[in-house]
Structure formats: C-alpha cells, structure tokens
Amino acid sequence: MKTLASLISIILLSITNNYAQNSLTGNIQTSNQSPVDFAEIYLLKSNGAIAKQSYTSTDGSFTIDSIKEATYLVQIYSLGKKHFDKEIFINKPIDLGTVIIEQDTQLEEIVVKTNKKVFERKADRTVFNIENSVHAINNDAVELLKLTPGLQVDNQSIKLIGKNELRVMINDKFVQLNGEELIQYLKSLxxxxxxxxxxxxTPPAKYEAEGDSGLINIVLKENRANAWNNSISTGYKQGRKGTYRLSxxxxxxxxxxxxKSSFSTALGKSQINENATIYYPEKLWDGQSIRFDNNNNIAGNFQLDYQLNNKTSIGIQYMGNVYDPKSDDTDHITVxxxxxxxxxxxxxxxxxxxxNNSHAVNLHLTHNIDTLGTKLNSDLDYFxxxxxxxxxxxxxxEGVNNIGDKLLIASTTGNQNIENISAKVDIEQPLNWMNLSYGIKTSFVTTKNKNNFYDLTNGHAVEDIKQKDNFQYNENTQAIYASANKKINDKWTVQAGLRLENTQTKGYSVTYETESKKNYTKLFPTLYISHTLNDDNTFILNYNRRIRRPAFWELNPFQWYVSAYAIASGNPKLEPSYTNKVELSHTYKNKLTTTLTYSKADNMFSQYPTIDKELNRQIYLRDNIMNSTYYSLSVNYMYNRLPWLQSQLNVNAFYLENxxxxxxxxxxxxxxxxFFSTNNTIYFNTEKSLSAQVDFTYESKVKANLWELDPSFKLGVGVKYSMLDNKLNMSIYADDIFRSYAKTVYTTTNDIRQKYKTDYDQRYINVGISYSFGNAKIKVKEHQGGNTDEKSRK
Incomplete structure (x- = not known):
C-alpha cells in the first residue's frame, strides 16, 4: 500500500510541471451579451491532435495557461456546434477579447429536431433511450429494466441472460441495495x-470490482443551462390489481x-400466483399460493450545488424512500x-x-486542477x-376423516439495520501521450439483524429461544485504482487498468455463539483493445476480473419460516466468488454487432433447496457449491433504413458447464x-409526435445449474402521442398480452423432483400522461454518492 500511495503522490506532483508562460484568454457571449458557460475551447496541433482544452465559466470567460510555443488551430464549440475556427501562433499571452456566438437558434434546433434512437448498441454497452420511448410516462425503473434487451427481471433480482445478478448504478454511482430491497427502491424512481x-x-477499473456479471447504469435527465423546468407525470397501471402513480x-x-428536487408516490397492489409440486416417494404434494403485495411508497430527492469559482463547485444531496411492505398470502397444499x-x-x-425506509446524504466537491482538463472529484457519504x-x-x-389434524400458529419478527460511511477521491488527468484516471476509496459498513420466533398455538406467545437471533456483521474495505487510455493511431486504442481492494469482515451470531472473521486483499485487472480495420469493421477485445460478495442478509444463519413446511436460512461462512471474463466483439457498419464471451467463475455461492423426506419439509440453504464455465454468442442488429421505423433484433445463445x-x-x-427479442418503434408522421412500440421476447427451454425452465414468450404493444412542442405527452402500453411469460421451473434434490410455477402479474395495461413547463432561458448537474457500492448488497 505504501508503494501504491507513493505512486499516487508522484503522479499528483507531475501535474505541477512548469511550461512556458504562454496563455490564451477570452470571453464568450451571445448576441444579446449574455455569457455562455460550459463552452468548449480546443487547441489542436498540426496533426489534429488535441494539445489543450478548457471550458468557459459562468461569466463566459476562459483561460488556458502553460502553452508551448507553436501554431495551433483554435476551435470553440457550444451545444455541439462549432462557432470559432482560426489558426493562431502562440508565443506570448494572447487575449481573444469577446467572441460573439449565436446560441439561441442552435438551442432551438437541438430541442425540436434531435431524436435519438430508442435502442442503441455501442462498443461496450446496450443503450435504452427512455425519453423517446412509449415507456417514458407513468412507469418506474423496474418496469423499464424489464423492457431492456438482454435483461431478466423479476420481483427478486435483475440478471443478464444466463448470468448472476447485475449491480445497479445511478449516474455512474452504485446503489447500495440488492435483491427485493433493490427492486423496491427502483420502483420509487x-x-x-x-x-x-x-x-x-465489461466495466473498467474505475468502478468497484463487485458484480461478476456486469453493471447497469441508469442515467438521469440533464437540464439546460440558465433554465428552470418542472415535469409532472401521473397514470394508472392495471394488472390483476391496480396501482396509481404520481411524480x-x-x-x-x-x-x-x-x-434539483423530485418527489414520487405510488398507491396500489399486485398479485403473485405461485404453484409448487413436490414428488415425494410415496406422496404427491401439490401447492397453490396467492400473495397480494402492497405497492405503496413515497420517495424524495433534493440536491443543492454551488459554484465557488470557475474551478471549484461543492454540493449536498439527500435521497429518501419509505415503502410499506405489507402483504397477505394464502397457500393450499393437497397431499x-x-x-x-x-x-x-x-x-x-x-x-x-x-x-422499510432508506436515507442517504452525500457531500461532494469537484475541482478543475488545471486548464489541461485535470479534474478532482471527491465524495463523503452516509447511508x-x-x-x-x-x-x-x-x-x-387436515387429515382424511379428521385423522391427524394439526395446527400451528406462529409469528416471526425480523429487524435489520444497515449503516455505511464512505469516502472516495477520483482524479482524471489527460496527458499529451495518454489519459490517466486514478483514485482511492474507503468504506465502513455495519449491519445488525434481530430475529424472534413466537409459538401462538395455545393462545399466548411462547418464545422459542433456539429461533431467537442477534446477528451483527461488519465489513471495511479500502480500494485504490489506476487506469490509462492510449490512442496509438487512427486504428488502435488500448486501455488498461488495475484495482486493488483490501477487505476485513467480522460476523457474530449471539444465538449460535459463532464468530467469523476474514481479511483478504485482491487485485482486479482490466484490459481493452480496439482495432478499426476500416470504416465498416471494428473489433474489440476485453478482459476483466471481478468479485461477487454475499449480500449482508445472506450471511445471517437465522431460520425464516415461510410456513410449517418451508424454511430458509443464511450462512455466515459464505465466501466471495471470483470471475475472469474475456469478450471479443465485431461491429459492422455500426449496425451489426457479434459478440463471443467466455467466463470462468470459481467458488460460486447459491441458494438451493433440500427435502426432508421424514418431515416432508423444504429447507432452502446457501453455500459455496460450484465452479462454473460460461460460453455465449450474441448478435445484435439495428435497422433504421426507413425513416418511419427503428428496429432492434437481438439473439443470445449461451451454454453453461458446472x-x-x-x-x-x-x-x-x-x-x-x-433468447430472442425485437424492439420496434414506428412513427406515423414526419414530426414523430405520434409513434407506436411493438416488443417481442422469446426464451427457449433452459437447462442451467439446478434448474430446467419451460419455453416462454411475451408481446407488448403501445402508442405515444406528443403535443404542444413535446410538453404534453400521453401513452398507453400493454405487456405480456397473452399471459405467456410465467415461469415454470424444475429441479431435483435429494432424489426428489420438484416443479415450481410463478406468475408475477406481468400482464398489464399502463396509461400515463405528463406535462413539462419552465423557462428555457435561465443545467443542473446530477450527482450520486460515493458509497453506493455498499448499498447494492443489502
């Protein structure tokens, strides 16, 4: 660690090197003498490479210092348009004075005419542009993820096809929850x-190494400079039950x-139907369950940022969410x-x-160290x-003829509290010969779980001491990373990174009198190589190593009674699993992308069912039980040759060895x-104000790990209409029209075959309306905290 700290110090000192005292200054204004902030100023060498770059401050001024004597092409951009292009010999301080640009016309063009594809495929990611979609109104983040190509989403997890759960970020910052709690949190967005x-x-070294399957980044809307805006949305979603939304x-x-501030609330219910059939040696157990879950929640976000000067800004943000986890369920088993x-x-x-509630406070600072583009970002978080x-x-x-009747009335209670404090510092440093990024992070997590079991069968509460637990888990992590990006020439680009994480954990169970301590240090390398063969063909090869840590609740050994015949428990001895992945992709004419993936995961942990034949009881356990090898081939094609149609087709085939x-x-x-999916946006007029969405997904029979799944498919159709210069939007969308996406799953443990079918109420119709208003003449930066990695493992 001392060596790495010294390396960071050396790099930091390198940014203070002195150059010749040549400079370029100026002030950018519009024709009505309003300053233009965040305009981009570039100094280009004779070969077209960027020598220096800077941005204007809120008063429209800019300064570029320490310029080597030479002739440069000076360019000024604002809102994506070039306004200034002039060759200048710089051998002394030069002041361009006031540069007048016509910004309003370009702004109007951008607002009205730009219309991104609903789905895009880039070199390292798939992008779902929500703003232009039928799904932009009266939805939440979970419903949008269900509609995102390549993902499998249910009420308990978000997965990449054929892989484990994905980590979720908001604006490049990790959300510190997972499982059902993550789903509920995203429903409030x-x-x-x-x-x-x-x-x-394949995430770069900048991001935490947690998450062996990859990442999801939810990007929130940006706002225009010198403006205020308000957007209100409401609607109703009807499945078997209904939910109202307002935001x-x-x-x-x-x-x-x-x-920036936001508020959202939902009120309603959803119905989940589950069937379970267990083939015991002498009896057949056939169970049917219906559960009604509340969808009631209130969420809010407030963020304040202040620009101290043209180099430094500070800010504070609060995010809160309150969710009502009430539910009722009935279960009938026929033996x-x-x-x-x-x-x-x-x-x-x-x-x-x-x-169920969460509260997060973030303090953040951004400082532009120099005019070369070196930037420092720091975050202090409490969650x-x-x-x-x-x-x-x-x-x-109930036995036949009332023989063998039994009754159990019981109550189980669970209290969980998680506290996290973290701090991180990131630096981005562009150099003449490469771009560097490096940083450090430290995190302290404490989670406490208290559980009790009371037998109420005889009319009064009898505490079962064996089922009482007080479990505490502490996890401290320190991380340091560095990454370098180098464009060798017009055809080759290389990026390499290395992240080191040191982790100390301690878990203690009062009831079981067990204590588990761990201390481990691991390295996580990443490598990207991109080769542009010609204008039509690009190849990308990447490699990374990642870790998957158990969620905090998975480490708790307490037994949770679903019923008298079904019990689930955690395992404090769970170890992290590690995955090495190699991916090769080819893109043809920016339309057809073919990707080959190989990954090897060691020491994987999972929940698995066991059957007690004597007591006819299902017991759900967790342990590190397998190594896994994953192969996949995916093909993605974007079709947009017709002005009225945007279409994406995606085929993914995988094979898993365990x-x-x-x-x-x-x-x-x-x-x-x-797996096959197609997403199609159809425009009915040249203004693209009236559009339809047609989505189709098919999943073949699946054989992987413990499970076999029957084939399933779903069809979704919707319409969106925009009026009043896109300020008023209305939409209607129906998903899983044929109710054909319910999952039927088979497995065998202890030589006992089991069959499960779950319908998460995925057939629904969603109607929404939104209205936006404001003053476009008077940019709010979104910021998320630095501790959001830990949130995702709740």
Missing part, C-alpha cells in the same frame, strides 16, 4: 426522471446556484398418494407487516437502511438456451 439505461458487460421533478440553475386419493389438506394464511418485518401465519393440517465443489445431493445440469 419515476420514468420521467430517467434519460437512458445502459447495460455494461414531479423540478430543476433550477442560475448563476452559481443549482437546485395425494399415487393412486390419486387425497390424504391431507394443508392450509396456510399469513400477514406480513413492517417498516442508513431499516427493514423491520413481522410475519404472522397459521398452518392447519462442477460441484461441495458434497451436496443436487442434480446439476450442463446446458444452455437461446
């Missing part, structure tokens, strides 16, 4: 605040002050012998109540998450599947 969703399969986003930027005679009926009724839940259930077992590393009775399967 309204679609009218989202600009686009990026699926990144409002406000932004203001004038002079040195930038403010038959194999001559189809009924033996037992088992009925379970349950109510779940509790409190708190509370999840208190109580499950009251009764299970009644090797057990623990002595468990599981029937593992090597196998794969083929």
């Amino acid at each position: 309204p679609s009218n605040s989202i600009k686009k969703i990026e699926v990144i399969t 409002n986003v406000f932004s203001y930027n004038k002079g040195k002050v930038s403010i 038959n012998n194999y001559v189809d005679n009924s033996v037992q009926n088992i009925y379970t009724n349950a109510k779940n109540t509790g409190v 708190n998450y509370t999840n208190d839940q109580t499950r009251l259930f009764n299970t009644k077992t 090797k057990l590393i623990k002595d468990v009775s599981i029937n593992f399967k090597d196998g794969g599947a083929v």
